[in-house]
Amino acid sequence: MVAAGESRSGNAEQRLQELGIQLPDAPTPLGSYVEAVQTGRLLFLSGMLPIADHKPKYVGRVGAELDGDAARDAAYTTALNALATARQYLGSLNRVTRVVRLGVFIATSGDFFDQPRVADGASDLFREVFGREKLPVRLVLGVASLPLGVPIELEVILEVT
Secondary structure (H helix, E strand, O other): OOOOOEEOOEEHHHHHHHHOOOOOOOOOOOOOOOOEEEEOOEEEEEEEOOEEOOEEOOOOOEOOOEOHHHHHHHHHHHHHHHHHHHHHHHOOHHHEEEEEEEEEEEEEOOOOOOHHHHHHHHHHHHHHHHOHHHOOEEEEEEEOOOHHHOOEEEEEEEEEO
8 A cells, every 4th residue: 555645666755765866955936925835735836947056057948049858857957946845845745645737838939849748857757756646737838938038937736745
């Protein structure tokens, strides 16, 4: 039997260790907002960006200044920030019982159409950490621009104990 907050191969914190993933420090707000708000069993994360040391790690539009592989890595980096934020708020990722929703906003040139593959950079990390059975519903959108000129912004909603 799988306990709440655990994937079939172990809990989320153990999976991070098994995968050799060290989470970055949780990002701090870049404006007048908080990074996470819990209501009931849902934890809402503010828009997550590919930020490192309080500045963008990636800048540019996908299909113009960045290719799909760089954008996929930016999505992965952004998902790491989301996990770091959730861990900081919850104390442990083992409290996550499900990733409910993942919104992936991708700044693109008008002729880039591989947004789902870019979004998989984030989805695949969540699958590896929490298990396939906890994958979220997902919305992927190409947009004209995002804050600070970054290529990716994630919206994440988690169910927690």
